[in-house]
Amino acid sequence: MKLAVHGGTPVRTKPFPAYVTAGEEEKKAVCAVIDSGCLSKYLGCWHEQFMGGVQVRALEEEWAAHFGARHAIAVNSCTSGLYCAVGAAGVEPGDEVIVSPYTMSASATAPLVYGGIPVFADIEEDCFCLDPASIEARITSRTKAIVVVDIFGQPYDAGPINALAAKYGLTVIEDTAQAPGAKLDGRFAGTLGHMGVFSLNYHKHIHSGEGGVIVTDDDALAEKCRLIRNHAEAVVEAKGVTDLVNMVGFNYRMTEIEAAIARCQLKKLTALNEKRLENVRYFEERITSIPAIRVPKVRPGAEHVYYVHACRFDEEMAGVSRNAFIGAVRAELPHHFLREQEGVKLGAGYVRPLYLQPMFQKRVAFGSKGYPFSLGNPDYSQGQCPVCERMHFEELFTHEFVLPSMESADIEDVLLAFHKVWEQRGALSNGK
Numbered sequence: 348m349k350l351a352v353h354g355g356t357p358v359r360t361k362p363f364p365a366y367v368t369a370g371e372e373e374k375k376a377v378c379a380v381i382d383s384g385c386l387s388k389y390l391g392c393w394h395e396q397f398m399g400g401v402q403v404r405a406l407e408e409e410w411a412a413h414f415g416a417r418h419a420i421a422v423n424s425c426t427s428g429l430y431c432a433v434g435a436a437g438v439e440p441g442d443e444v445i446v447s448p449y450t451m452s453a454s455a456t457a458p459l460v461y462g463g464i465p466v467f468a469d470i471e472e473d474c475f476c477l478d479p480a481s482i483e484a485r486i487t488s489r490t491k492a493i494v495v496v497d498i499f500g501q502p503y504d505a506g507p508i509n510a511l512a513a514k515y516g517l518t519v520i521e522d523t524a525q526a527p528g529a530k531l532d533g534r535f536a537g538t539l540g541h542m543g544v545f546s547l548n549y550h551k552h553i554h555s556g557e558g559g560v561i562v563t564d565d566d567a568l569a570e571k572c573r574l575i576r577n578h579a580e581a582v583v584e585a586k587g588v589t590d591l592v593n594m595v596g597f598n599y600r601m602t603e604i605e606a607a608i609a610r611c612q613l614k615k616l617t618a619l620n621e622k623r624l625e626n627v628r629y630f631e632e633r634i635t636s637i638p639a640i641r642v643p644k645v646r647p648g649a650e651h652v653y654y655v656h657a658c659r660f661d662e663e664m665a666g667v668s669r670n671a672f673i674g675a676v677r678a679e680l681p682h683h684f685l686r687e688q689e690g691v692k693l694g695a696g697y698v699r700p701l702y703l704q705p706m707f708q709k710r711v712a713f714g715s716k717g718y719p720f721s722l723g724n725p726d727y728s729q730g731q732c733p734v735c736e737r738m739h740f741e742e743l744f745t746h747e748f749v750l751p752s753m754e755s756a757d758i759e760d761v762l763l764a765f766h767k768v769w770e771q772r773g774a775l776s777n778g779k
């Protein structure tokens with residue numbers, strides 16, 4: 348059978364099943380909110396309703412109980428939740444915040460909102476989260492916080508990183524957008540640092556269209572997040588807030604409709620994650636016959652929830668480049684129903700190491716005079732995170748063929764495509 352990249356018939360053209368998590372329960376919940384006549388109940392002044400309406404508060408209570416956190420604070424995205432967390436951590440102009448180069452951009456850009464300077468540390472080559480040794484090498488007297496990311500669904504290396512944070516007096520902000528339900532030593536990801544931030548956007552395990560939730564056990568941090576969420580500057584006087592640092596509020600309020608949907612979604616999380624894990628096991632057991640593919644390592648003590656399944660490809664063993672190989676497998680497979688615009692859910696690498704983006708290379712964020720980068724002298728040169736660069740440009744590939752909507756027959760087609768290309772890899776040109 349000729350490879351599809353060479354004009355042959357693809358293994359499969361019928362789209363994979365749609366990944367749709369919202370259904371009748373969500374419809375009913377949304378209609379009930381509309382019938383109540385109140386689509387949002389926030390007031391931006393010091394009032395009982397400063398904390399939002401019934402759905403928002405119920406979601407917060409249920410979220411906190413589910414994940415075992417003292418506080419949950421609903422916001423309108425994970426990005427805005429990260430902004431709240433950086434503000435609550437007291438990051439000031441010129442402070443350094445250590446971030447990962449291999450994540451969705453918001454986890455690295457959040458410090459900029461308060462004038463903080465992102466400093467990139469390298470990642471682990473087996474788990475792809477921030478590497479504790481690289482973090483320690485980047486800590487200076489100006490370091491204020493670390494934004495760790497539970498990347499691809501795996502908790503960060505909380506033991507050594509939290510110990511570093513304690514030693515140097517740093518706040519740990521955990522971006523757990525990709526890992527709702529993951530655990531480390533029995534504790535939920537999101538609750539491993541000082542504050543954790545979840546995402547409820549359309550691409551995540553569960554979603555309300557857009558949305559986010561911050562969790563923390565710290566009363567003072569929780570209160571700051573709640574203030575920043577809803578125009579803090581307008582209420583500090585009436586409320587008697589004395590610490591004015593970063594109390595420049597925004598409007599990060601989640602609506603009652605999103606909260607009502609999120610409450611239904613939270614009830615489905617555990618079952619959805621179990622199906623995902625079942626699919627991962629099915630795929631991993633059958634991909635082992637391709638010796639150049641290494642499946643993701645799970646950190647000892649961790650439960651991974653596989654936002655994506657991130658594997659490594661050994662070009663030398665394969666005798667073909669990762670890009671040529673993955674490109675050929677992509678050509679054999681279809682997109683997911685209802686997500687045509689997202690293309691085939693398989694890609695070489697993940698995101699380009701973030702420090703290579705123009706904003707960092709040219710040091711232009713707010714205004715044209717280099718603020719806030721000019722308050723320090725950060726190094727964003729190529730080569731500074733060699734593991735991340737090697738993973739992205741040479742070894743890593745990610746796929747979403749473990750989505751809970753996939754059945755074993757669908758995964759069989761994926762495996763057929765991988766094996767077809769593997770057997771005929773000699774026919775692929777070796778260009779990158």
Ligand SMILES: *Cc1c(COP(=O)(O)O)cnc(C)c1O
Pocket residue numbers: 423424425426427450451453454496522524525545546547548558559
């Ligand atoms: C999706 C994602 C975000 C942003 O989430 P939004 O809710 O869209 O703002 C942040 N960090 C990571 C790691 C993500 O995957």
